[in-house]
Amino acid sequence: MEKATEIARQVKEKKISAAAVLERHLKTIKEKDGKIGAFLEIFENSAMAQARAVDEKAAKGLPLGRLAGVPVAIKDNMLYKGHKTTCGSKILEGYVAPYTATAVQNLIDEDAVIIGRTNMDEFAMGSSTENSAFKPTRNPANTDCVPGGSSGGSAAAVASGMCPIALGSDTGGSIRQPAAFCGTYGLKPTYGSVSRYGLVAFASSLDQIGVFANSMEDTALAFSVISSHDPKDSTSVEYPQGDDLSGAGGLKIGLPKEYAAGSGSMDAEVTRVFGETISRLEKLGAKFTEISLPHTRYAVPTYYIVASSEASSNLGRFDGIRYGLSVKGAALSDVYKKTRGQGFGPEVKRRIMLGTYSLSSGYYDAYYLKAQKIRTLIKRDFDEAFKNVDVILTPTTPSPAFKFGEKTSDPLAMYLSDIFTIPCNLAGLAGLSFPAGVSKDGRPIGAQFLAKPFNEAVMFSLGSELARAANL
Numbered sequence: 001m002e003k004a005t006e007i008a009r010q011v012k013e014k015k016i017s018a019a020a021v022l023e024r025h026l027k028t029i030k031e032k033d034g035k036i037g038a039f040l041e042i043f044e045n046s047a048m049a050q051a052r053a054v055d056e057k058a059a060k061g062l063p064l065g066r067l068a069g070v071p072v073a074i075k076d077n078m079l080y081k082g083h084k085t086t087c088g089s090k091i092l093e094g095y096v097a098p099y100t101a102t103a104v105q106n107l108i109d110e111d112a113v114i115i116g117r118t119n120m121d122e123f124a125m126g127s128s129t130e131n132s133a134f135k136p137t138r139n140p141a142n143t144d145c146v147p148g149g150s151s152g153g154s155a156a157a158v159a160s161g162m163c164p165i166a167l168g169s170d171t172g173g174s175i176r177q178p179a180a181f182c183g184t185y186g187l188k189p190t191y192g193s194v195s196r197y198g199l200v201a202f203a204s205s206l207d208q209i210g211v212f213a214n215s216m217e218d219t220a221l222a223f224s225v226i227s228s229h230d231p232k233d234s235t236s237v238e239y240p241q242g243d244d245l246s247g248a249g250g251l252k253i254g255l256p257k258e259y260a261a262g263s264g265s266m267d268a269e270v271t272r273v274f275g276e277t278i279s280r281l282e283k284l285g286a287k288f289t290e291i292s293l294p295h296t297r298y299a300v301p302t303y304y305i306v307a308s309s310e311a312s313s314n315l316g317r318f319d320g321i322r323y324g325l326s327v328k329g330a331a332l333s334d335v336y337k338k339t340r341g342q343g344f345g346p347e348v349k350r351r352i353m354l355g356t357y358s359l360s361s362g363y364y365d366a367y368y369l370k371a372q373k374i375r376t377l378i379k380r381d382f383d384e385a386f387k388n389v390d391v392i393l394t395p396t397t398p399s400p401a402f403k404f405g406e407k408t409s410d411p412l413a414m415y416l417s418d419i420f421t422i423p424c425n426l427a428g429l430a431g432l433s434f435p436a437g438v439s440k441d442g443r444p445i446g447a448q449f450l451a452k453p454f455n456e457a458v459m460f461s462l463g464s465e466l467a468r469a470a471n472l
Contacts, residue, residue, distance in 0.1 A: 004070040004164040004218040011069035014058055018051040018069030022113055025071045029116075029162045037137045038147075038157040040076055042116040043083060047071070050113045057111070065110030066225055072107050073157045073166040076117045077124060078209070079198040080104050087200050088120040088132040088150075091343025092324045101198020102233065103167060103209045103226040110225045115163050118153030122345045123315065124174055124202045126150050127417045130408055131347045141183055141444050145401035148178030151212070155182040158212040165222045166212045171202050172303050173396075173421025175210045176433035180396035180446025183435050185219045185463065187211045188421075190453040191428035192237040194223075195230035203310035204235075206303075206425045216434070216463040223456060240454050248465050249285030251458075254389035258296040259420060267399035273437035273445040274395050280469050281393070281462075291389060293381040296423055298374050300415060303422045304351075305358050305371035311348075312355030318343065350411065379427040382450075391458055392450040394420050396433040400443035424450050432459040434466065 002024075010016045026044060033039055054069050074080060077087045079097035086092040104114065121131035129137040129152030137152045139145040140160040147156040151168030155178035158166050168175040170188035179186025187210045194209045201207060209226065213219040230236040255278075260266075278288065320326040320339030327338035344352070358367040385392065397417060407414040424431040429450050436447040449459040 001161050001214045002164050003215055004067060004213065005215075005221055007070050007164065008064075008066060008068045011054065011058065012064050018054040018113060019048065021069050022047055022051040022071055022115070025115060025163055032160050032162060035138065035143060036140055036156050036160055037135050038118055038153045038160065038162060039073070039116045040086070040088075040119050040134060040153070041084060043114055046083070047113050047115050050108070054111045054113070065112070066221060067107060067110045067112035067165075070112050070165060071115040071163045072112045072222075073116050073118050073154055073163045074104055074114060075151050075154050075166070075168045076120050077169060077200040078104055078167060079200070080114060080117070083117070085117070085200065086134075087124070088122045088134065089343065089345065089348070090133045090325060091318050091339070095324050099198065102195035102228070102230045104198065106226050106228060112225075118151070118157055118166060120153055121150035122348050123200070123311070124150040124169055124171055125311070125347050125351055127173070127177060127414050128402075128407065129153060129178075130404065131345055133345055136404065139182055139401050141442060142401065145403050145443065146181065148181035148401065150174040152178045154212050155179055155184055155186070158182070158184050158214055164213065165218055167226070168210055168212055169199060169202075170208050170210050170425065170431075171206045171307060172425050173418040175212065176396050176421050176431055176446070176448055177418055179212060179433040180448075181401035181444060183438070183444030183446075185211075185213050185216060185435070186433040186446075187219050187223055187456070188424060188431040189223060189227060189456060190430045191425075192235050193227045193239055193454065193456075195228065195233040195236045197230055197232040197236075201314040203307040204314065205310060206307055208425070216460055216467055219432075219463075220460045248281055248462055251286045251391065251462070252389045253281060253286050253288050254291035254385055254392040255288055256293045256296065256385075256392065256394060257290050258293050259394045266395065269439040270395050270397070270399060270445055274447055277436045277447045277466070278393070280466060284465055284469060289389060291385040291392065293378075293385060293423070295374060295377045295381050299378060299423045299426060300419055302371045302374045302378065303426060304354065304415060305367050306375060306426070308351040308355035309358045309368050310355070312352050312359060315348070315352055375426045378423055382423070382427045382429060386452050391462065394448055394450065396420060396446035396448040400439045400445050420448065428453060430454070430456045430459060432456075432463060434463045
């Protein structure tokens, strides 16, 4: 696998051209993506124009950006001016973005090459990328298995070497879960550290753009590029200085007792690999302590009420009038019904109905308001835990990647695949899934660090040490 840091270094030193780097990756895509289905579209012409512009800057001796010549893929819910954005949905088929998302623009400003848009569960609602309206994406490690979701296309693209970095979005685990399934690093940054301007909204208080990469170094580099204050996003903040912590030696790592006790369905292979991860960290000098997150048991139902309620509001804009699919009807109400009936898939409809019900008169207090109160309690659990520990370690998923169709008939089983990732979003924390090992049949298994807001550097340091120790 080519590393982004190495590509940028060689391009800056004129040892290789950005155009040649792009051609290599385009060749890899043509060789592999027919079987995997990570991409919905390759931006071959615009990407080559970007690569040549980088080479022209290099030839003139002009300073190059931190991602000089690095091919980067973006999830299909991030706007890129002049290019299609569909969110994996028929209701936006053919929609062309009128402006560029801030995170994508930050990549371009640092001379990255935007190579294409990746497949996803429709409107980021799903945990397997089986909900894409266009095609499934397969796991490069085992093509009989899903790559996770909703950012499955981005995870598969990076894991198969089709690009060294890809952006995804994480609302309840949609970066970390597919990263664990595909064997990559997956960063869900602190809420507010990366601008959401130009990210098509699912659940606005939970959504966060993040990174997939094959090394800790590349993950940290990409994060440093996309994280920035943006006046166009009212939730964006100036990134403050985090705690001055580095290295595993002496660090206190919390192990939530509820994560183990409340996951009776956790796969034996995940349990084994997680135990090996703890042993490696202990050898590096980390100190473990048991912590309690008592409201974790309510995280999944709380998330699905909050996220679905916000989705019900956000997706109201897709009405067949302003943009995207429009199906003619005898009256305006017919246009709404027919457009949404044909444009939205079953999972999106399910969540819109759940969210609309939760927000409806007579049920708002019983469902949405109560869920927000429990969300506050979940955040307080983490605040209390972080008084005693520097970082928290958990499995990323209860099992390795599952097979296609295994959970599609049981929405609750699908939702529970995010049981370890959801609390991080509800509390607005930083989360990092890293490759922890593989199952006996070769499926990747991940573990995750959770850190206090704006303490990504602690996770990067630990991830780097683990990678060296485990040779991963």
